[in-house]
Structures are given as C-alpha cells and as structure tokens.
Amino acid sequence: MTRVKICGITRVDDALAAVRCGVDAIGLVFVQRSSRHIDVQAARTICRALPPFISRVGLFMDAEAQHVQQVLDVVPLDWLQFHGSEDADFCGQFGRPWIKALAMGGTAVADVSAYEAADALLLDSHGAGTMGGSGETFDWSRVPIMKRPWVLAGGLHPGNVAEACRRLQPDAVDVSSGVEVRPGVKSDKLMDQFIKAVKHG
Numbered sequence: 666m667t668r669v670k671i672c673g674i675t676r677v678d679d680a681l682a683a684v685r686c687g688v689d690a691i692g693l694v695f696v697q698r699s700s701r702h703i704d705v706q707a708a709r710t711i712c713r714a715l716p717p718f719i720s721r722v723g724l725f726m727d728a729e730a731q732h733v734q735q736v737l738d739v740v741p742l743d744w745l746q747f748h749g750s751e752d753a754d755f756c757g758q759f760g761r762p763w764i765k766a767l768a769m770g771g772t773a774v775a776d777v778s779a780y781e782a783a784d785a786l787l788l789d790s791h792g793a794g795t796m797g798g799s800g801e802t803f804d805w806s807r808v809p810i811m812k813r814p815w816v817l818a819g820g821l822h823p824g825n826v827a828e829a830c831r832r833l834q835p836d837a838v839d840v841s842s843g844v845e846v847r848p849g850v851k852s853d854k855l856m857d858q859f860i861k862a863v864k865h866g
Contacts, residue, residue, distance in 0.1 A: 667830050668837040669863050670722060670816070671856060673701030675849040680711045686857045687864065690720035692746065692839070695728070695736050700848035701841065705739040712741050722746050722764070733759055746787065753782045764816065769803040777809055786811070787839060790819025808833055823858035827866045838863060 671683045672692030680691050693708045694701045703711075712721045723742040725733055727749030736742070737759060746764040747756050756763045762784040767777070770790045780786060790803040802820030817835035822843030830838065842848070844855040 667835060667863050669860050670720075670837060670839045671841070671844060671851065671859075672722070672724065672818075672839055673699075673841040673845070673849055674711060674851070675701060675703050675707070676851075677711050677714045679851040680715060682851065682853045683856050684716060684719055686853070686860045688719065688856070688860060689837070690722050690744070691715070692722045692724055692841070693740070693742075694724045695732075696724065696726045696748070705736055708736075708740045720744055724748060725751075727751065730755065730758065737761070744784075748789075753780050756780075757782055766818070769807060769819065770801070777811070785814040785816055785836070787816040787818055789839075805829065805833060821859075823855060823862050826859055827862040830863055831866070 668689040670690035670692055671688050673694055674680050674683070674691045683691055693703050693711065696702060715721065720743045721741060722744040723736060723740065724746045725748070742761060744764060745756065745759060745761045746766060748766040756765060764785045764787050765780040765783045766787040766789050769788050777786060788808060790801045814836045816837040816839050817829055817833055818839035820843070821829060821838055821840045826838055840859055844851050844859050846852050
C-alpha cells in the first residue's frame, strides 16, 4: 500500500482534516524563503494536535546543524527531510530517520548511490538548488530502478496520482500544491480526493 504525506501544513485545522482523510504523514517546512514556512511554536502546536501514529516530518534545505537541532528541541518530529546539498553525514547526525530529496527537474541524473545511509529517497521535480512545491511534474521515465524505499513528489494531484502509483509503484507519495487553495492552505476536498486516488486507484 502506497503511503501518503501531505506537506506544507501550516494550520491545525488542515492537519486534522488530512488525518480524517486518511493521511499517513504531514510535512512541516522549516525553510524561511518558502511560502509554506512555519515557525517552531506553530509547528509544535500542530504536532501536539495530531493523534498517535501519524508521522511528523520536518523539511530543511541547507540549514545549519544548530538550526535543525533548535527545531528538534521544540518540535517533536519523527522524520527529517533534506532538500539541499546536505551530505549523508550531515543528514544522519540528528538521531532521526531521514529522507534525502533528489532533484529530477534538471538534466543531471540523480546520484542515488550517494545516499546509501538514507532511510528513504524522495524524487522531486525541482531543479538543483531549488525546492519542491512548484506544482510541476518531471519526466517519470527518468525514475531509476529503486532497490530501496522511495517517495515520489512533484506535481502530483488527484487527477494524476493514481496513474503515478500504478506506473512507478513508489512506497509513498508526497503532495503539497496539488491539494491547496493557496500556498500553505489546504483543501479538505482535494486532500480527500488525493488520498482516495492513492488508496483505491
């Protein structure tokens, strides 16, 4: 069964609506320049409102280690997700399972082997040096053979995610803009449609 993460959550109501729709994980963006950026106190409030067994994922991009630790000191995150040029040693130092996002939007081929220590890889449509949330897909034929847990992201929405799951069989999918009414504000209806499309095709 493909698992679902809804990223860029900024409001408790959206987080709880995602839970009612059957989400497996929510994502909180700790990247200042993101339109879905959230501060640590708001993130803590969201995390504490969630029921048990919903994974809480923190997204970072080229942050200082001190900043990541400061977030962890306040926000009870289960997973860390890194979208920058972080190496494996950096990602693995915080005592949490971690996901490395690989840019599939450029011409370079993602170096899957560089992150053998990652608990999962995430293939996203952003180019090198940028982050996800653009609402654009990438050429799915470029997905390498994955022999480890991986997450598909980039331009997914209720209308294409079932096909993506059938074709690529990712372990999980990650959506942000595809279920929004505007950046950081989710649509209950779109979240429900997205999750049903994943779970039931």
